[in-house]
Amino acid sequence: MPARYYLHGDEAEGQSSTYFCAICDSFEAESHFSDDAHIRKAKARLDATKRGLKKLRAASPRKYARPSSARSIFKLKPKLLKPTTSRFHRWLLRQADRDDLIGDLATDVASDPLFPRNTESRAKLREHLRRRAADSLALVALDEALREFRASRSSRDAIPPKLRFEILRRDGYRCQLCGLSASDRASVRLEIDHKVAVVKGGTNDPENLWVLCRKCNGGKGAGDL
Ligand SMILES: [Zn+2]
Numbered sequence: 001m002p003a004r005y006y007l008h009g010d011e012a013e014g015q016s017s018t019y020f021c022a023i024c025d026s027f028e029a030e031s032h033f034s035d036d037a038h039i040r041k042a043k044a045r046l047d048a049t050k051r052g053l054k055k056l057r058a059a060s061p062r063k064y065a066r067p068s069s070a071r072s073i074f075k076l077k078p079k080l081l082k083p084t085t086s087r088f089h090r091w092l093l094r095q096a097d098r099d100d101l102i103g104d105l106a107t108d109v110a111s112d113p114l115f116p117r118n119t120e121s122r123a124k125l126r127e128h129l130r131r132r133a134a135d136s137l138a139l140v141a142l143d144e145a146l147r148e149f150r151a152s153r154s155s156r157d158a159i160p161p162k163l164r165f166e167i168l169r170r171d172g173y174r175c176q177l178c179g180l181s182a183s184d185r186a187s188v189r190l191e192i193d194h195k196v197a198v199v200k201g202g203t204n205d206p207e208n209l210w211v212l213c214r215k216c217n218g219g220k221g222a223g224d225l
């Protein structure tokens with residue numbers, strides 16, 4: 001019985017829907033291979049295991065036969081080998097020249113090979129920043145970046161970024177009602193609120209703007225104070 005030699009991504013024999021991950025040295029479900037860190041390593045790892053197999057076969061050709069029925073997840077799902085970059089990630093990298101918090105975040109992200117590239121999920125991006133021990137300002141920057149990115153796509157951006165960051169700085173990056181900051185817990189999301197709502201004649205004058213967390217902002221109704 002020839003030894004079974006698994007290439008990175010090979011289906012486990014007798015266990016369909018489970019594939020060998022040479023990066024983790026374990027058998028994993030399909031979703032495991034779409035993990036961002038894996039996508040970037042997958043091609044190199046596949047090439048390395050192929051080279052390894054070639055060497056073993058050269059030494060003892062019959063012993064290391066790879067069954068012809070071996071199915072590779074990368075053959076079944078060729079897309080897994082292509083790193084995808086989210087529109088948000090591409091947008092963020094273009095902000096690196098800015099002279100504000102988003103510019104700082106963009107610069108950090110550009111030099112962070114592990115920053116998740118294929119997601120626009122706030123929870124996942126935030127989790128990554130926390131793992132990197134990013135400070136409260138980076139978390140504020142992330143929320144502002146996501147908000148601005150989405151606003152730029154719906155062309156509704158009532159308060160200019162420069163002014164938003166002025167207000168955030170002035171208010172110490174904290175909700176002016178409950179005092180929470182972005183790093184206190186994941187659910188805290190800081191927003192710039194009009195004290196007098198725009199529909200009631202409120203302006204973008206700094207006097208009329210303050211930082212609230214989403215919870216306090218939501219509890220306040222439509223901009224009345
Ligand atoms: Zn793995």
Ligand SMILES: [Zn+2]
Nearest residue numbers: 175178213216
């Ligand atoms: Zn609050």
